[in-house]
Amino acid sequence: MKTRFYFIRMTLILCLSFFSLTLWSDNEGKELNIVFIGNSITQGVLLENPEKQAPPVKCVNWLETQLDVEKISFFNAGRSGCTTVDFLPETNNLFPWMKIEADKLAKNKGILLFSIMLGGNDSAISGPKGAPVEAEQYRENMRKIINKLLDLYPKAVIVLNDPLWYSPNTYNGAMYLVAGQKRLLEYIPELRRLVGEYAQIFPGQVKTGDTEAYKYFKEYYQTDMVAEDGNAGVFYLHPNDKGGSRLAEYWGQAILRAIGKE
Numbered sequence: 001m002k003t004r005f006y007f008i009r010m011t012l013i014l015c016l017s018f019f020s021l022t023l024w025s026d027n028e029g030k031e032l033n034i035v036f037i038g039n040s041i042t043q044g045v046l047l048e049n050p051e052k053q054a055p056p057v058k059c060v061n062w063l064e065t066q067l068d069v070e071k072i073s074f075f076n077a078g079r080s081g082c083t084t085v086d087f088l089p090e091t092n093n094l095f096p097w098m099k100i101e102a103d104k105l106a107k108n109k110g111i112l113l114f115s116i117m118l119g120g121n122d123s124a125i126s127g128p129k130g131a132p133v134e135a136e137q138y139r140e141n142m143r144k145i146i147n148k149l150l151d152l153y154p155k156a157v158i159v160l161n162d163p164l165w166y167s168p169n170t171y172n173g174a175m176y177l178v179a180g181q182k183r184l185l186e187y188i189p190e191l192r193r194l195v196g197e198y199a200q201i202f203p204g205q206v207k208t209g210d211t212e213a214y215k216y217f218k219e220y221y222q223t224d225m226v227a228e229d230g231n232a233g234v235f236y237l238h239p240n241d242k243g244g245s246r247l248a249e250y251w252g253q254a255i256l257r258a259i260g261k262e
Contacts, residue, residue: 030067031110032259034060034074035102037087037145038117041164041247042078046226046238053241054078058248059115063255073108075101081174083122084141085130089148099152111259112156114149115209115251118142119163120237123184127174132183139190146194150202159258160191161209161251164239165218169232177232188214209254213247 036042036056044054051057056076064072077098079086089095106112122133122141133141146158163184170176191208198206217225217239224243225236239247 030069031108032063032067032069032072032255033105033108033110033112034072034255035098035105035112035114036074036076036078036116036251037098037114038078039082039121040078040080041120041238042076042117043080044076044078044244045080046228047241047244053244055239055244055248055251056115058245059251059255062249062252066252066256067261073105075105077101081121081128082118083128083130083133084118084138084145085122085133087118087145088141089144095145095148102149102153106153106156112153113255113258114156114158115161115255116142116145116158117161117163117209117251119184119187120166121174123163123176123180123187125175125177125179131174132180135183135186135190138187139194142191142194146198146206150205156205157258158206159209159254160195160206161254162188162191162211162214164247165214165221167221167236169230170235170237171230171232172228172235172237175231176237207254207258209258210247210250213250216246216250217243 042055044050047053054076056074056078060072060074064070077094079094082094085091086094119138121128122131122138124131149156149158166176166181168178168181170180195206195208221236224239224246226238226240227234228237
């Protein structure tokens with residue numbers, strides 16, 4: 001029985017690897033279209049010029065260099081303060097707005113990819129819509145978002161990035177603190193579980209994204225995040241320009257892995 005399980009598992013891994021490897025090689029025009037879904041970090045809040053400095057912009061610039069392509073079409077669907085609840089299709093809040101732009105990108109040739117990083121606001125004790133979102137509910141919210149994306153765009157690739165570290169005293173308009181930080185960490189295993197589940201039904205289309213940025217910002221928050229005055233002292237939540245560049249590269253590396261081009 002163990003031998004059979006091992007064989008099935010290895011066969012699945014090989015199939016998923018082959019799918020990723022053929023995504024870019026089968027992409028005749030070498031075109032990539034990306035929708036970045038996220039919160040204020042994705043939007044580029046607190047950066048001097050988000051249109052040029054937001055992580056999605058820098059990520060696309062980095063990818064264009066790595067892939068040696070002239071242009072990657074993309075849309076930044078980051079919205080300050082948003083949670084998975086805000087992006088649920090049935091709430092008709094942010095999903096329809098994002099869909100309008102995704103529909104445009106879906107008409108282009110090449111790969112349509114969704115890079116998602118949500119969870120920071122979900123983890124708050126209070127403030128953002130639906131917060132606190134417990135781990136099981138977070139997983140179900142993400143599942144609903146993913147299901148709708150795959151229903152609308154059957155050939156899309158979805159990359160699930162881990163949410164970022166924030167300091168345990170984070171407390172601005174929303175209250176995060178230690179309880180929020182602990183809840184945030186509980187989301188990460190749920191993302192892995194989702195990738196495993198979708199591997200059975202949509203092989204190669206829902207991929208684990210960045211897993212390194214959380215550790216990076218936990219170590220380098222003083223140089224790579226904005227020091228913000230809050231209700232519990234100076235806190236760290238948003239990457240600064242330097243941190244945004246690092247995050248963009250982490251996302252870019254995850255995207256390259258997802259399309260089999262790393």
